[in-house]
Amino acid sequence: ESWRELNTMETQVSNGPSGTSLPNGPVISTNGAADDSKTNLIVNYLPQNMTQEEFKSLFGSIGEIESCKLVRDKITGQSLGYGFVNYVDPNDADKAINTLNGLKLQTKTIKVRFSSITRWGGIKQGPRQT
Template sequence: MNIYVGNLPYKITENELRELFGAYGDVSSVSMIKDKMTGQSKGFGFVDMPNAAEATAAINGLNEQAVQGRNIKVNEAKPREDRPRGSGDRGGFKPRSGDRDGGFRSDRGGRGGDREGGGFRRREF
């Protein structure tokens, strides 16, 4: 069973998380989600436990428990298609009011578009 673990302390390691869940049974994998640019933890991750009974025991035993000063959130991970998205078909993108083109304009100077010269203004020195 794939388990979501949220509100994790930013300093916790994958090994520490594996030990925490290992008290409830076999842990097949641990994945901490990290910022692509900085490599710092985003404060959540996933633990995979092959035995459903052990995974359920871990969820019940660890949800809302204090770990390094933070109450972690533990529940069964939901597949991407089952998670609610933002409003509309655009994944939460909402155009500004009055924008008929969805917020993307080609008529602004200096940003490309339909103007002569590709919308770029040439500076004379």
């Protein structure tokens, strides 16, 4: 009985082409030069007083950056202590993780890893788990 319920749910979940668009979101383009998941990093535990310029300069020293954003409070403008970096080359993203993850900046030890959030702010859909 539970198998039948599961099967029904699976059918409801996978209606439509899989992985082409997010609910209420943009269609994810698959014709980009590089796979975002291999170039897009999230950086946590940044010092509160770090500026966008310092952030860009630190990660730009590794390789060419397509975009980077230090996330700030919309009202106060205060850094929220994390940001995103999107490299042009996946090798540079790897290098940034190997070089900068665990780096001590002032009183903080930063954490650098691949981000599952696309530049549009939606969560990436990976292969469906069955």
